[in-house]
Amino acid sequence: MESVYPSVYRLRHSAGSNGYVVLDGARAAVIDPGLPLGANAVLRELRGAALLDKVTDILVTHSDIDHIGAAPALQAATRARVWLGRDDAGFLDGTRRAATPFRRLLAYWPVSPFEHGLTLLDGGEEPFPGVRAVATPGHTPGHMAFVFREVVFAGDAVLGTSSGFRQLPGFITSDRERARESERLIAELGARWFFPGHGRARDLSSLTRRS
Ligand SMILES: [Zn+2]
Structure with missing residues (x-):
């Protein structure tokens, strides 16, 4: 694991998206463990860091397989609580239809069941000590960002560029208007560090200085 902020690490071996670990004393939370094939x-990486036994919570930004796919195996190994935005839960059991043709195609790659269930988020909760869930719909209806001190774990709510943010492609965006609102919300959180689901972390203080 790579240390990226005090008490925050980035997983080196998660597949398909960026995975992170937040520590609080004897407890650890994993954010977005990635594709099933990386589970x-x-x-192994968590066991090697002597953290596997400490994982009490798995925080998932949204239900896309490249973020949540490894969570069932990680939950089975740890009995951790898995947190997911309420409005994404229906994609896992097939009761909710995806908003774009590409997303409906993705739905053919199902997420394994959660042996110990899911805990659903509406936004505003503290699923792990010091971590706040922020509803950031658009990419998916139940997308959550997680804020810890000066850090925002943004999942796929928005991507970072050298000069700010940009939207993910429309074919994978459930609701473009809400996605743009969530982009504004993330910009206004006042976080210094932007840790996205894809691409490199960014220091946002340069943006704040310009505005
Ligand atoms: Zn996604």
Whole structure:
């Protein structure tokens, strides 16, 4: 694991998206453990860091397989609580239809069941000590960002560029208007560090200085 902020690490071996670990004393939370095919590597990495036994919570920004896919295996190994935005839960059991043709195609790659269930978020909760869930719909209806001190874990709510933010492609965006609102919300959180689901972390203080 790579230290990226006090008490925050980035997983080196998660597949498909950026995975992070937040520590609080004897407890650890994993944010977005990645694709199912990376699950064993993530388990090995956490075990190697003597953290696997400390994982009490798995925070998932949204239900896309490249973020949540390894969570069932990680939960089975740790019995951790898995947190997901309420409005994404229906995609896992097939009761909710995806908003774009590309998303409906993705739905053919199902997420394994959660042996120990899911805990659903509406935004505003503290799923792990010091971590706040922020509803950031648009990419998916139940998308959550997580804020810890000066850090925002943004999932796929928005991507970073050298000069600010940009939207993800429309074919994978459930609601473009809400996605733009969530982009504004993330910009206004006042976070210094932007840790996205894809791409590199960014220091936002340069943006704040310009505005
Ligand atoms: Zn996504």
